[in-house]
Amino acid sequence: MKMNRRTFLKSTVVTAGAFAVPTIVPSSVFGKNAPSNKVHLASIGVGGQGSGLMRNASYNEKAVMMGVCDCFASRRQNALNSIKDIYTKTGREKEFCAKGHADFRELLAREDIDAVIIATPDHWHVPAAMYAVQAGKDVYVEKPLGVSVEDGFKLRKLIQEKKAVFQYGTQQRSDRNFRMACELTQNGYIGELKSIDVWCSSVGGHAGADKYTKSIPTTQPVPADLDYDRWLGPAPRKPYSDVRVSNMGAYHIYDYALGFIAGWGAHPLDIAQWGNNSENTAPIHYEGTGTLPTGGLFDTVSTWDIHCTYANGVTMHFMDHATAVPVVSRYYPKLRDHGTTFHGTEGWITVRRGAIDFSNESLRRVKLKENEIHLYKSTNHMGNFIDCVKSRKKPTSTIEAAVQSDLISHLSDAVIRLKQPIGWDPEKEQVIGNQQAIDKVLHRTMRKWSKS
Numbered sequence: 001m002k003m004n005r006r007t008f009l010k011s012t013v014v015t016a017g018a019f020a021v022p023t024i025v026p027s028s029v030f031g032k033n034a035p036s037n038k039v040h041l042a043s044i045g046v047g048g049q050g051s052g053l054m055r056n057a058s059y060n061e062k063a064v065m066m067g068v069c070d071c072f073a074s075r076r077q078n079a080l081n082s083i084k085d086i087y088t089k090t091g092r093e094k095e096f097c098a099k100g101h102a103d104f105r106e107l108l109a110r111e112d113i114d115a116v117i118i119a120t121p122d123h124w125h126v127p128a129a130m131y132a133v134q135a136g137k138d139v140y141v142e143k144p145l146g147v148s149v150e151d152g153f154k155l156r157k158l159i160q161e162k163k164a165v166f167q168y169g170t171q172q173r174s175d176r177n178f179r180m181a182c183e184l185t186q187n188g189y190i191g192e193l194k195s196i197d198v199w200c201s202s203v204g205g206h207a208g209a210d211k212y213t214k215s216i217p218t219t220q221p222v223p224a225d226l227d228y229d230r231w232l233g234p235a236p237r238k239p240y241s242d243v244r245v246s247n248m249g250a251y252h253i254y255d256y257a258l259g260f261i262a263g264w265g266a267h268p269l270d271i272a273q274w275g276n277n278s279e280n281t282a283p284i285h286y287e288g289t290g291t292l293p294t295g296g297l298f299d300t301v302s303t304w305d306i307h308c309t310y311a312n313g314v315t316m317h318f319m320d321h322a323t324a325v326p327v328v329s330r331y332y333p334k335l336r337d338h339g340t341t342f343h344g345t346e347g348w349i350t351v352r353r354g355a356i357d358f359s360n361e362s363l364r365r366v367k368l369k370e371n372e373i374h375l376y377k378s379t380n381h382m383g384n385f386i387d388c389v390k391s392r393k394k395p396t397s398t399i400e401a402a403v404q405s406d407l408i409s410h411l412s413d414a415v416i417r418l419k420q421p422i423g424w425d426p427e428k429e430q431v432i433g434n435q436q437a438i439d440k441v442l443h444r445t446m447r448k449w450s451k452s
Contacts, residue, residue, distance in 0.1 A: 042067035050119030076100035121250035138165035143266035168397035190344030199324035200264035213293035234446035259300025262409035283308035290416035
């Protein structure tokens with residue numbers, strides 16, 4: 001049967017706990033049908049972060065932006081205008097051919113698209129990525145990975161089966177300072193690694209967010225500009241308010257996300273994993289405390305103080321920023337609202353966006369020897385993805401690494417919600433202990449959703 005737009009839309013249904021996705025003839029392989037041999041890209045979700053990623057890709061002369069998709073009509077149009085402006089400024093006016101789509105499934109049915117950038121609210125990350133991979137597309141997926149552990153496992157399995165190129169939106173891997181911190185740590189320049197401090201912003205990192213942890217805004221009429229049912233998708237149906245669909249709401253409402261414990265935590269946790277050489281595993285024990293707001297619209301974890309232990313004996317202290325201040329400032333008074341510190345038997349290295357500092361400044365001048373560990377070098381995260389779509393090599397932020405760092409956020413969140421420690425078996429990839437109780441927290445039942 002020929003897969004046209006109508007049959008494609010009818011065959012795609014988000015179901016409870018699983019994603020029913022179609023099999024489609026793959027798109028042109030890295031733009032092979034284009035005279036320029038450029039990667040044909042499209043963006044799904046072009047709000048704040050999504051539009052930034054789209055603009056980054058639009059400046060890359062190895063790619064052509066072919067389409068955009070968003071539930072807000074105005075965002076679709078703004079995105080198209082932005083692409084056209086960039087192509088005009090860079091002398092590529094003749095390449096502009098992008099089209100807007102309200103339904104990402106319609107976009108994915110196009111055979112002239114090779115890869116997609118997914119920057120939707122978190123609850124759509126995995127469903128959209130699975131649709132895309134089944135449609136023969138490579139995927140750049142914003143962090144965090146999903147709203148449940150099983151989401152990540154399903155996506156990993158599909159990507160491995162389809163041999164799709166996957167880039168996780170942990171852009172810090174494409175920054176020299178973060179790579180340097182991890183290389184020095186892995187090569188023993190601070191002695192034997194003993195512990196890691198990881199911290200990031202909590203709900204307070206969004207200006208004005210605190211009041212919504214205590215109150216629920218008045219229900220409002222859905223604006224004509226928005227397809228609200230499509231925005232909700234597999235999430236529970238709830239009354240509309242503009243705060244609900246804002247960046248703050250998308251991050252701090254549990255129906256759509258885990259909050260900044262995952263949304264921000266994904267970045268410093270990924271670096272901790274990288275420096276500990278534990279990208280294919282995760283800590284085996286989690287314990288600690290945290291707070292959950294009650295009575296308001298925002299109901300994700302607002303503070304956390306989690307202690308983790310790896311199988312190699314390294315411990316990790318994962319904190320929100322306020323909790324981290326008295327801990328980190330003892331050795332690093334210049335701390336900001338995020339960071340990763342590696343503590344070894346002979347010193348420490350701490351790294352954040354825009355800065356890397358050391359217990360001994362001589363470490364700043366280290367030049368790695370040829371026979372030492374050199375980590376994957378990427379200087380532009382989107383550029384790395386585009387290059388790998390062409391070469392079919394793995395990008396710097398793999399699906400395997402994404403699943404493991406995402407797991408830390410989920411298990412940390414579960415510790416707080418259940419008020420009990422959790423053990424993890426990295427070989428069997430399952431919890432140790434009261435699995436039934438823990439699974440109730442880790443599992444998400446998704447709303448059945450289909451819209452033709």
